[in-house]
Amino acid sequence: MAHPKLVPLPAIVRVPAAFKKALRQLHQDTSLPENLRYQLLRKRELENLFGKFSDLKELTKAVLNLKIFQGHHSCQIIVQTKGLARGEVYRHERPDLANYYAITSKDFGELFLAIKKSKYKLFYHEQFKLFANLRGTFFAKELNLRKHHVILMISRHDFLPPTTHEQAFFGHMALLLGPVIENLLAVQRQKARQQMAMAVLEIFPAPLTIKAGKNLSFTNAAGRKSPPTPSANYLLHQSPTQVLKIGLDHQQDLAPDIYHFQRIQLLGELLDTLHHELCNPLFGIKLWAEIMAQELTSTQPSGPDDNRDFLQEISRHALRCQNIIENFSVLYNDTQQASWIDLQVLLPEIMLLIKSAGRQIKKEIIFTPTTPKSLWFKTNPTWLTQILFNLLINSTQALNEAHVEHPQIILEVFHQAEDKMIFAIKDNGRGIPPEILPHIFLPFFTTKPNGTGLGLAICKNLALRLNGTISYDPSSHPGMTFLVTLPRSSQEPPPSEH
């Protein structure tokens, strides 16, 4: 009886241009000693990395066996398929130990970002608590491939600082391995897809026979009149939705987190660049204006004040620009830590962010707790900002569509009992139709033609991370009121800050 078998895959062995380019760059890198360049990375040895392996576990082993990494102890490759909620760790350690396990997309995202930000790509194991099996210094490089985010890590299992040559070689190797990994993942994907298709054919209730050429033929379970093979059987006993979820985490829906991570990463990069490119010249302008003002004072102590005033204006405005950039960067950093913030400072800044989107709209902030001390709040300012910013932007969009006579947004802050801080975002737009209300926090639910449907879902997840909740006030008419409820710390704010 013919058992179902898989049609052999066409192996992808063509060496892509990206790989050839990386190899050329390596061999032309004159900062490295020539003998080493050719000795450690022979073209043949590297080209052998293509087409030989069927999965990443084998590749980690092969990488470790390359001459250039002979002094190293372990190699791991972590892959996150873009849009999926987990990272997969493939690891090989000397003498012959292989591991495979999954990590959450959040852990992966943090790791990826940390490595991306590092200039020297050199780390100590204390920096990443995630990997208990790493010891000493290691190199890590992040790769942004077409369909995957990949992290490559090589560890020597010792504490000696590597030489600059080693560092350069690792950089080259990471570039070379990018296309190799991409190729391998494509093969793996194709294989998985094929297995899935075969399993579906196998459990198809009508008899089916497929013939391809002379030697390959396949008859499904119904055609063979025998029970389906175990792997297909597994598929048969899943509900249709579960089948769709194979390969996804069984955790709650993490799609909003993934989008959130990508957005923050992008904004963070942009702001880092802006920060450096603008702050430096602004600082120069301020310094020079101050020196000129001093000069004027010392040479013409009783002269007209006009020029001196102008110069002081210049330095004041430069400082203001600096502060604005500084504040933006703080709003979008990826810190995980809670810190004390003064809501009287933070909230007006968030309102400033919607200045252009809500140009025609009257905006107001009401602080109900009256003592300044009660407006100190311990939280993750980045996440709070993102929640409030999202809700405020939603309100401006609702108001811009509603064409009401006096559009208005009120952000009100008050305490509920001693231990809760509530942020209410009210607008006087048309509100949300009751039949839609139950769905608004679901990911991918949107009524906007260009919306992603992730804004409120992200807000909800961020509020959860802050141990809080987000809800709406069903009695608010007209318009809409969202309520963000967050826990207040029982600690006192540090004395220096109030």
Next chain:
Amino acid sequence: MNQPLPPTPPPSPTPLTLSTHPKKILLIEDELLIQKSLKILMERQGAVVDAVSSGREAIKLIAQGNYHKIICDLMLQDISGMDVLEEAKKTYPLQEMGQHFIIITAYSSPQVLNKAKEYGCQVISKPFPNLAVVINQFLS
């Protein structure tokens, strides 16, 4: 002991700022307005300041000159400030790097701080919170 004594300087009206041995400072900074400003501010305090924009030029000067303090920006046009420090290890023993070098930077990441710690160097973020204090640190 046969060396002639240096001529006694004429009595100066501001004896505090100009001593017989003015401090020699090298300033490496590629933002020209900042470079010029800091140079002037330090010179007003009686220091002799060489200012350069390029890292390679700085490396040459460090190899020749005897500087009390070298103030080095990290983001230069040609090479990074860290490269300058690495190169300076040929002139100064590692234990003395901290006495001679001050890093100024507009972008101080944990990596930068770690690296600076290895050299024992002080890191000052731009923009300086208090200019007078920083200038004093440069000249101390």
